[in-house]
Amino acid sequence: MNCIENYTGVSILLLITIMLSFAGCGDTTYMQGKRLYAVNCQNCHMEDGSGLGGLIPALSSSAQIGSADFSCIIKNGLNDTIFQDSTYLLKQMPSFKKFSATEITNIVNYVNHTWAKDFKESTILDVEKVLNECP
Numbered sequence: 001m002n003c004i005e006n007y008t009g010v011s012i013l014l015l016i017t018i019m020l021s022f023a024g025c026g027d028t029t030y031m032q033g034k035r036l037y038a039v040n041c042q043n044c045h046m047e048d049g050s051g052l053g054g055l056i057p058a059l060s061s062s063a064q065i066g067s068a069d070f071s072c073i074i075k076n077g078l079n080d081t082i083f084q085d086s087t088y089l090l091k092q093m094p095s096f097k098k099f100s101a102t103e104i105t106n107i108v109n110y111v112n113h114t115w116a117k118d119f120k121e122s123t124i125l126d127v128e129k130v131l132n133e134c135p
């Protein structure tokens with residue numbers, strides 16, 4: 001009798017644990033991407049993607065996001081010279097050669113999920129295809 005009660009108790013506990021871990025899933029969407037963004041991108045593009053004045057472009061309103069296309073910017077960086085306030089400014093974004101395609105996919109999905117108008121998940125195959133065709 002006791003044994004059966006214990007067993008029921010354990011089962012209920014187990015069930016609650018399983019339910020809780022599923023409930024947590026919503027929060028962990030693109031969690032690795034968020035973590036990578038926080039460590040590697042946020043110091044320039046800011047936590048809310050708003051960038052830094054004329055120096056760092058905002059991601060939250062960028063036309064570059066929304067697909068996997070900006071994978072190349074992450075991998076190779078960007079060195080545009082832009083004309084602003086009657087001077088040429090060299091804007092430099094560092095390259096992140098160290099990232100695997102999986103890591104880039106997670107960053108891309110985190111950025112797009114957070115800021116793109118129409119979110120469509122990119123797969124690792126999408127990212128690999130883009131990376132193979134970087135300029």
Ligand code: HEC
Nearest residue numbers: 040041044056057062063064070073078079080091092093
């Ligand atoms: C040291 C500061 C710095 C860091 C760190 C940085 N960026 Fe950038 N990023 C820039 C600058 C500056 C530009 C503009 C470069 C240019 O136009 O030549 C830029 C441009 C971009 C663009 C194009 C935006 C547009 O509208 O033109 C994207 C997308 C982007 N960065 C994503 C990222 C992601 C994702 C990370 C992290 C993996 C990251 N950046 C890390 C400085 C940074």
